[in-house]
Amino acid sequence: MRPDLSRVNPFYHNYINQVPESSILEAFRTHTARYLAVFSAVPEDKRDYRYGPGKWTIREMLQHIIDTERVFAYRALCFARKGPEALPGFDENVFADNSKASTRDWDDLLAEFSHVRESSRLLFASFDEEQLESAGISNGSPAYVRVLGYTLLGHVSHHLNILEQRYL
Secondary structure, three states, X not given: OOOOHHHOOHHHHHHHHOOOOOOHHHHHHHHHHHXXXXXXXXXXXXXXXXXXXXXXXXXXXXXXXXXXXXXXXHHHHXXXXXXXXXXXXXXXXXXXXXXXXXXXXXXXXXXXXXXHHHHHHHHHHHOOHHHHOOEEEEOOEEEEHHHHHHHHHHHHXXXXXXXXXXXX
């Protein structure tokens, strides 16, 4: 079942709309192989390239994707487990500035992304329908588990589009 966009902040609609599958588990299967193939094919001499002043390098982008996936998976876990508190937002630029991505080995980043993605897939596979519909507040906006899964998948698609259009 596709997410109900009326239940979430319009900011996330672009991400969600980049995932056409009606099953979140099918989307994990379909998208993950593509993501890994694209990042695995990034030439070594492009990994630290930035297309403009103040823009992230490809290495920093991949670290950002990993960090964001962890944040969204944590939010989904909290909502599914009925955590009562609202969850804070996170500043992706502060995370990026402090990630030390430029010192990371590329193969380690790829392996980490692969493992984080598999962990996310297993987490979402563990949720039943009631849990997928569980809602909460994060970053001051309503969200729910299913939409968080689609958002984390679409977030990577968003960055792959930027990678292909502006970096490669």
